[in-house]
Amino acid sequence: MRSICVLLLAALAAMAPSASAQEPATRAEALAAEREAKAQQLEPYRPGGLEQGLLRLENGRFLERILNPPVGLYPKLGSITPGSGFSMGPGYRKPGLFGGHADFNTFAAISFTKYWMIDARLLMPRLANETLFFDVHAQRYDFPSEVFFGIGPESSRENDVGYGLRSSAFGTGGGVRAAPWLTFSGGVDYLTPAISRPEDETFIADRFDAIEVPGLLRQPDFVRYQAIADLNYRAPRGNPRRGGRYLLTYQHYDERDLQRYSFDRVEVDLQQYIPLLKDRRVLALRSFVSMSDGEEIPFYYLRTLGGPDDLRGFTRYRFRDRNLLLLQAEYRWEIFTAMDGAIFYDAGKVAPRREDLNFDDLESDYGIGFRFGTINGVFLRIEGAFGSSGGKHFIFRYGHIF
Numbered sequence: 001m002r003s004i005c006v007l008l009l010a011a012l013a014a015m016a017p018s019a020s021a022q023e024p025a026t027r028a029e030a031l032a033a034e035r036e037a038k039a040q041q042l043e044p045y046r047p048g049g050l051e052q053g054l055l056r057l058e059n060g061r062f063l064e065r066i067l068n069p070p071v072g073l074y075p076k077l078g079s080i081t082p083g084s085g086f087s088m089g090p091g092y093r094k095p096g097l098f099g100g101h102a103d104f105n106t107f108a109a110i111s112f113t114k115y116w117m118i119d120a121r122l123l124m125p126r127l128a129n130e131t132l133f134f135d136v137h138a139q140r141y142d143f144p145s146e147v148f149f150g151i152g153p154e155s156s157r158e159n160d161v162g163y164g165l166r167s168s169a170f171g172t173g174g175g176v177r178a179a180p181w182l183t184f185s186g187g188v189d190y191l192t193p194a195i196s197r198p199e200d201e202t203f204i205a206d207r208f209d210a211i212e213v214p215g216l217l218r219q220p221d222f223v224r225y226q227a228i229a230d231l232n233y234r235a236p237r238g239n240p241r242r243g244g245r246y247l248l249t250y251q252h253y254d255e256r257d258l259q260r261y262s263f264d265r266v267e268v269d270l271q272q273y274i275p276l277l278k279d280r281r282v283l284a285l286r287s288f289v290s291m292s293d294g295e296e297i298p299f300y301y302l303r304t305l306g307g308p309d310d311l312r313g314f315t316r317y318r319f320r321d322r323n324l325l326l327l328q329a330e331y332r333w334e335i336f337t338a339m340d341g342a343i344f345y346d347a348g349k350v351a352p353r354r355e356d357l358n359f360d361d362l363e364s365d366y367g368i369g370f371r372f373g374t375i376n377g378v379f380l381r382i383e384g385a386f387g388s389s390g391g392k393h394f395i396f397r398y399g400h401i402f
Helices: 002-022 027-041 049-060 062-067
Strands: 072-079 086-096 102-111 116-127 132-148 161-179 182-191 194-196 222-232 243-255 263-276 281-294 303-305 319-321 323-336 339-351 363-374 377-386 393-398
Touching (some): 072 102
Antiparallel strands (some): 086 102, 102 116, 132 161, 161 182, 182 222, 222 243, 243 263, 281 323, 303 319, 339 363, 377 393
16 A cells, blocks of 8 residues: 555656646746737638628629629619709710720719719720810700709808709810820810700799899800810729829800900819828828809809818809819728728908908818719719708719719
8 A cells, every 4th residue: 555655656756847848837838828829719700791782792703794884785874963863874985996095985974863974985086196185065955953052152052043054065185295294285075065944943043133143134155275284093993092183274165145244264173192091091182273264254154162072061063153262181091991980170362352262251061971982983882961051961972073
């Protein structure tokens, strides 16, 4: 019996160093052992059903193949103007004409509110080793229910009237690519605007007279000349995460019939994108100024503020005048693939004189929204705008804002 006890004690003594070797000697070793145990139990991240669907859309470029194919028939979906609502129609694209130098594109679209547009373009974007480009285009549209509140920053919401606007545009344009990020272009168009009485709405002439609203009684034809300098180093171009775009435009509207409504317009559009956290977050900034000079400018060619693309907290075309200032800021973040969130702030004003384009008495709004798309572009934008004197507005819009 005594020998058996001695043997058991010897066995326990032999096992003791082995067992103590398995215990962590320090807290650091204990934490390391915990992490290793957890790592062995971790499973790879599996995206949810919605994210998997959006991943398939992006990786397979489904939206681009269906909505914007390089050749053939495609559905033209979106909004013709801010007031048209959803529109749709057939489109057709034929590249590589005339020995590969020209591309043809045309579409016809109509909305549920009876807005329609027909557009056809013959583009030659690859001339002289792709340094020169040229196009010929024609367009016809009818906007039967545009909104007018008066002219000037003090226009009243109670003066809500309507008018129809139809026009044709025939023209040509071209330019030079001085660098991949710098282009100079110009063009000329013949315009045939005409206004009409809308259905089931108070017509603009029932509340305003011709002295208050230039161009109300007669709508002459115009020839529009324009020159553009475009410095664009945004990346990616369709849904920018970094870089900037600085656009300078000069236009001269030459009125052909009455010699009364000719005017000049200069516009500066500055956009800057500041990347954060490896492009997963972006601070997007925009400043836009438009200044017009002429004896009289037809009301339908005055610049406007209000709607889903500028002052989102106001109804479309809420403010209208010769000169305009718009400031926009957005903080965008990637929620998951093909879906971004955005917090935004808009501020702006219209003014009869360019000297009044200052930071006093700006109209403003703020809001939050979601965008769906890929690096090649935003297909759908859903937003809520608040904090303005125009009330709350829900925005369902096809395409990016800037």
